[in-house]
Amino acid sequence: MTQPSPSFFKAVFAIARKDLAAEFRSRELLSAMLVFSMLVILIFNFALELDVKVRQSVTAGVLWTTFAFAGTLGLNRSMAVEKDRGCMDGLLLAPVDRSAIFFGKAISNLAFMLLVEAIVVPLYAMLYNETRIFQWEFIGVLLLGSIGYIAVGTLLSAMSVQTRTRDVLLPILLFPVAVPVLLASVKASGGIVAGLPLEEILTPLNLLIVYDVVFLAVSYMVFDFVVEE
Numbered sequence: 691m692t693q694p695s696p697s698f699f700k701a702v703f704a705i706a707r708k709d710l711a712a713e714f715r716s717r718e719l720l721s722a723m724l725v726f727s728m729l730v731i732l733i734f735n736f737a738l739e740l741d742v743k744v745r746q747s748v749t750a751g752v753l754w755t756t757f758a759f760a761g762t763l764g765l766n767r768s769m770a771v772e773k774d775r776g777c778m779d780g781l782l783l784a785p786v787d788r789s790a791i792f793f794g795k796a797i798s799n800l801a802f803m804l805l806v807e808a809i810v811v812p813l814y815a816m817l818y819n820e821t822r823i824f825q826w827e828f829i830g831v832l833l834l835g836s837i838g839y840i841a842v843g844t845l846l847s848a849m850s851v852q853t854r855t856r857d858v859l860l861p862i863l864l865f866p867v868a869v870p871v872l873l874a875s876v877k878a879s880g881g882i883v884a885g886l887p888l889e890e891i892l893t894p895l896n897l898l899i900v901y902d903v904v905f906l907a908v909s910y911m912v913f914d915f916v917v918e919e
Contacts, residue, residue: 701786705794709768710801719767720802723760727810730756735817749820750879754872756810757832758839758865761803765843766860768799769851778851782917792913796844803836820883827882834898835875841905842867848916871901 713719734752738745772778772795781791811832815821822828843864850859874894881891 698787698790701784701790702793702797705781705791706797706801709795709798712771713798713802719764719771720805722767723764723802723806724809726763727756727760727806728813730759731810731814731817745818745820747880749814749818749823749883750876753811753814753823754835754876754879757803757807757836758868758872760806760810761799761836761839761843762861762864764802764806765799765840765847765864766850766857768795768802769844769847770856773851778917788914788917789910791917792844792848792909795848796840796909799844800836800840803840804833807832807836822883822885825882828879831875831878831882831895831898834895834902835871835879838871838898838901838905839868841902841909842871845905845909845913845916848913870897874898874901
């Protein structure tokens with residue numbers, strides 16, 4: 691495996707900066723993700739209103755369900771915009787390593803997902819009267835889980851965007867592969883909220899780290915073949 695050159699990192703950040711600038715002008719993607727997330731949080735709030743104990747025990751599950759669906763919405767839209775506007779062809783013709791396209795898209799997708807989480811978490815705390823989620827450990831798990839979910843999601847969205855049924859195909863491909871990272875995120879987040887010692891949440895934390903490293907490495911190696919096909 692060759693060492694990435696300085697131009698590789700410039701290309702990565704140029705693609706990410708392009709996506710962020712385009713989104714902050716139109717706000718199409720972020721608006722959809724935020725509205726969808728808030729609706730899910732509100733629906734769960736009404737559904738669990740009468741049972742205080744259940745509300746306290748499902749915090750991690752409700753939040754990760756919300757983030758997973760909102761993240762899928764963003765991943766689908768992010769690649770579809772490139773394809774529909776012909777930008778993907780231009781990116782593929784650029785004289786840079788094609789894995790730079792993956793990392794640029796992954797960074798912008800991660801930024802959108804983290805921004806949604808930064809808005810949804812305080813909203814959840816207010817609606818559910820749950821302040822235990824304001825811990826650095828909980829935020830660290832959010833970051834690790836989001837990186838893994840976006841890494842595999844960006845790779846699979848690059849595959850599904852070439853098909854007619856891309857809106858349906860991405861969730862079908864993504865959720866089975868993302869089950870380990872979602873389960874580990876829920877387990878680790880729930881343990882932190884419940885105040886469990888570090889030893890009891892070390893296994894899901896290690897799984898999150900390994901999942902992130904493996905899928906980032908796999909995406910770096912196979913993204914060129916994925917966009918070629």
